[in-house]
Amino acid sequence: xxxxxxxxxxxxxxxxxxxxxxxxxxxxxxxxxxxxxxxxxxxxxxxxxxxxxxxxxxxxxxxxxxxxxxxxxxxxxxxxxxxxxxxxxxxxxxxxxxxxxxxxxxxxxxxxxxxxxxxxxxxxxxxxxxxxxxxxxxxxxxxxxxxxxxxxxxxxxxxxxxxxxxxxxxxxxxxxxxxxxxxxxxxxxxxxxxxxxxxxxxxxxxxxxxxxxxxxxxxxxxxxxxxxxxxxxxxxxxxxxxxxxxxxxxxxxxxxxxxxxxxxxxxxxxxxxxxxxxxxxxxxxxxxxxxxxxxxxxxxxxxxxxxxxxxxxxxxxxxxxxxxxxxxxxxxxxxxxxxxxxxxxxxxxxxxxxxxxxxxxxxxxxxxxxxxxxxxxxxxxxxxxxxxxxxxxxxxxxxxxxxxxxxxxxxxxxxxxxxxxxxxxxxxxxxxxxxxxxxxxxxxxxxxxxxxxxxxxxxxxxxxxxxxxxxxxxxxxxxxxxxxxxxxxxxxxxxxxxxxxxxxxxxxxxxxxxxxxxxxxxxxxxxxxxxxxxxxxxxxxxxxxxxxxx
Ligand code: ARG
Numbered sequence: 001x002x003x004x005x006x007x008x009x010x011x012x013x014x015x016x017x018x019x020x021x022x023x024x025x026x027x028x029x030x031x032x033x034x035x036x037x038x039x040x041x042x043x044x045x046x047x048x049x050x051x052x053x054x055x056x057x058x059x060x061x062x063x064x065x066x067x068x069x070x071x072x073x074x075x076x077x078x079x080x081x082x083x084x085x086x087x088x089x090x091x092x093x094x095x096x097x098x099x100x101x102x103x104x105x106x107x108x109x110x111x112x113x114x115x116x117x118x119x120x121x122x123x124x125x126x127x128x129x130x131x132x133x134x135x136x137x138x139x140x141x142x143x144x145x146x147x148x149x150x151x152x153x154x155x156x157x158x159x160x161x162x163x164x165x166x167x168x169x170x171x172x173x174x175x176x177x178x179x180x181x182x183x184x185x186x187x188x189x190x191x192x193x194x195x196x197x198x199x200x201x202x203x204x205x206x207x208x209x210x211x212x213x214x215x216x217x218x219x220x221x222x223x224x225x226x227x228x229x230x231x232x233x234x235x236x237x238x239x240x241x242x243x244x245x246x247x248x249x250x251x252x253x254x255x256x257x258x259x260x261x262x263x264x265x266x267x268x269x270x271x272x273x274x275x276x277x278x279x280x281x282x283x284x285x286x287x288x289x290x291x292x293x294x295x296x297x298x299x300x301x302x303x304x305x306x307x308x309x310x311x312x313x314x315x316x317x318x319x320x321x322x323x324x325x326x327x328x329x330x331x332x333x334x335x336x337x338x339x340x341x342x343x344x345x346x347x348x349x350x351x352x353x354x355x356x357x358x359x360x361x362x363x364x365x366x367x368x369x370x371x372x373x374x375x376x377x378x379x380x381x382x383x384x385x386x387x388x389x390x391x392x393x394x395x396x397x398x399x400x401x402x403x404x405x406x407x408x409x410x411x412x413x414x415x416x417x418x419x420x421x422x423x424x425x426x427x428x429x430x431x432x433x434x435x436x437x438x439x440x441x442x443x444x445x446x447x448x449x450x451x452x453x454x455x456x457x458x459x460x461x462x463x464x465x466x467x468x469x470x471x472x473x474x475x476x477x478x479x480x481x482x483x484x485x486x487x488x489x490x491x492x493x494x495x496x497x498x499x500x501x502x503x504x505x506x507x508x509x510x511x512x513x514x515x516x517x518x519x520x521x522x523x524x525x526x527x528x529x530x531x532x533x534x535x536x537x538x539x540x541x542x543x544x545x546x547x548x549x550x
Pocket of ligand 1: 106110147148
């Protein structure tokens with residue numbers, strides 16, 4: 001149940017107007033409060049406190065309300081009945097959207113021949129979590145990994161392979177692009193050579209195509225390994241710049257028929273500036289003067305292709321915020337050319353940095369790859385665990401490290417920058433992934449040691465017990481808001497708040513201790529199970545796994 005919405009609707013209906021419902025900080029007097037009387041006082045020509053004392057008894061008539069009271073200048077506190085909370089929390093918490101959509105999601109978008117790096121963390125983690133949220137709500141999602149597999153980097157890599165041979169491993173391959181790029185910076189002939197190869201590859205030169213297919217395999221396998229390690233749902237479609245290339249001519253015709261292409265110094269561009277623009281809005285580059293496909297052309301064509309293929313209601317992108325202008329241009333061009341009816345959105349992330357806002361570097365001073373980040377976190381967790389005198393198997397340590405990295409990524413507002421501090425994110429206390437997992441593991445270990453009675457009822461509840469169940473009843477609202485606001489941080493922060501409630505309950509409400517009467521034990525087990533189930537769902541939305549022990 002979406003408790004907030006339920007109570008809010010009932011209160012609105014009772015008062016015949018839309019009121020503001022809040023969750024007060026001090027919950028001793030009410031689970032919810034409203035300033036309705038203060039808002040309505042003026043038009044009713046009454047003083048707010050007087051009006052509040054008229055409204056409060058009306059709200060007390062609602063069948064789920066235990067009592068109401070008036071506080072301060074005219075706030076009305078609403079306290080819910082225990083049995084209502086109990087019954088509602090005992091149902092499975094499964095949020096569903098009122099209307100379901102088909103949603104194309106574009107995240108990942110890794111580059112072939114280059115190792116995934118820290119800059120790919122957020123697109124991967126946030127994209128995957130958003131996908132899980134949408135699926136839970138009943139939407140149909142199609143996730144696209146729009147890989148960078150057709151631009152100049154391909155020419156640079158092939159040039160290097162022609163000179164130094166086919167790499168055998170991904171680690172070897174990953175060195176080719178930087179080496180070839182460095183050479184191109186110093187040697188113009190090399191650059192032109194790479195450009196020429198790129199252009200010929202795009203017009204299907206069989207020799208280049210063969211080399212390309214070979215290193216592509218190595219690169220895709222490496223991507224796959226890392227995505228599995230990160231517990232990312234498999235992409236529905238891995239199709240990027242090359243995959244859409246065959247549809248470029250179709251889109252080209254559409255653009256031509258609408259007179260949208262302009263020649264500019266040999267290149268073809270689309271003007272997307274509008275009169276009302278204050279900020280600069282450069283034209284979109286459709287085709288280079290060397291007659292090669294552009295980054296923007298791939299994205300524009302992908303909109304066309306996905307619309308034909310999936311008839312989505314929405315197409316959403318998750319990339320870093322330096323691409324905001326790019327997507328703005330692409331969306332405008334798509335609208336001008338009428339390529340889709342779908343709603344288009346782009347969520348742009350801030351940057352992840354090391355201490356002091358500088359780029360995060362590994363110990364030897366190199367740029368951190370995504371697997372370096374996971375390794376660093378894994379080492380930090382291993383160290384903590386051994387310091388605490390525990391022994392945990394490597395799978396558990398990896399799961400904790402992954403939770404540390406992903407949770408930390410999710411808990412920040414996507415648009416803001418954050419500093420990655422391996423020691424802070426792997427702490428078992430505070431707002432961290434390990435803390436979330438630890439809470440789940442500990443609660444589960446109680447549940448494993450006891451038999452659970454699904455029909456238990458137990459009244460009246462203590463404040464800690466009812467607060468926990470009310471927390472559980474905020475799950476549906478959280479998932480729906482996270483989806484509507486595209487704010488995956490809401491899920492992470494909900495998980496933390498729920499864990500706080502669980503731990504307060506755990507400390508103050510003994511369950512298995514011998515002196516606890518049987519009915520109280522059964523009741524608390526029921527509460528524990530309810531909380532655990534909802535926490536487990538929340539953890540799953542973040543793509544984390546709960547270890548058996550910690
Ligand atoms: N390959 C690009 C890069 O690493 C990101 C792709 C983002 N997605 C897209 N549809 N353009 O910069």
